[in-house]
């Protein structure tokens with residue numbers, strides 16, 4: 001059986017989530033892509049164990065990750081059972097409910113029925129007794145916020161989750177559900193949102209709320225799915241995300257639209273002695289409320305490259321200004 005690297009905690013930074021007791025690694029690994037049944041099982045194992053060997057204790061899942069939906073949780077569950085079960089208390093595993101998962105009126109959104117059934121299914125697929133963090137994946141315009149909050153609170157009381165998070169909730173929605181959790185004394189600690197050099201909306205409204213309420217933020221797609229790396233500097237590689245014709249989230253058009261700015265950012269990264277991926281991740285981590293950035297990776301070299309961002313997190317005022325100018 002796998003033995004974790006003895007020095008795994010020596011180089012990673014762990015950052016406190018809001019004012020909770022929980023600390024997350026500065027980089028977490030997300031299993032949205034590259035962990036479905038369409039991806040090589042051996043590579044999945046390499047990435048998960050390689051991440052853990054380097055101090056990445058947090059793995060982020062959702063009911064619908066795959067494809068097919070559910071397969072990322074099942075694949076994680078298999079690797080956990082075969083290799084990682086001795087390390088359960090060193091792991092933070094999260095999952096989510098809210099996006100479409102099964103047919104009929106209960107397979108998505110935020111009803112009590114949907115959230116509790118979805119969490120039970122996810123635990124079963126992962127072979128876990130509890131999730132460390134369980135999220136509501138997106139706000140539901142039709143279900144009363146109180147019902148969603150109470151369902152999440154019940155997962156805590158039933159021992160199925162240790163902490164609660166929300167994802168894709170805007171500032172006002174975060175305030176409102178935060179107030180309900182406060183009354184219930186639910187351990188609600190963080191908001192998972194998209195944040196990267198190209199998508200900075202949360203700076204305006206959400207970050208001030210999280211700071212005020214002493215909640216944590218965890219950033220997803222910090223590399224804009226690969227755009228903010230050297231992946232597309234010389235065209236679209238055949239094995240990349242943007243080359244997949246069924247990928248609605250990262251298209252060839254998006255690559256073309258952003259490439260000029262990407263090249264300028266890459267020059268700045270080179271001046272700092274970093275790769276563009278390293279600059280992008282370090283830039284995300286400059287905000288104190290960001291507890292962790294959740295990266296995706298299709299191969300170990302990407303993970304290694306991204307981890308080296310931690311060697312240089314500081315930005316001078318001039319560098320920050322230059323970044324703003326490039327992006328304006």
Ligand code: NDP
Pocket residue numbers: 029030031032033034060061137167168192193219220221222223224225226227229230231239240241242277294295296297298299301302303305306
């Ligand atoms: P990233 O922005 O980190 O993109 C990851 C992709 O970028 C990789 O698959 C790879 O692309 C490329 N890449 C990564 N590192 C490098 C590198 N060093 N050099 C070159 N290319 C690199 O994150 P994701 O969009 O994958 O999101 C990360 C996680 O966030 C998800 O797995 C999920 O857990 C979470 N998430 C949550 C959402 C929510 O609604 N709550 C929504 C989306 C994501 P390639 O595969 O082409 O090699």
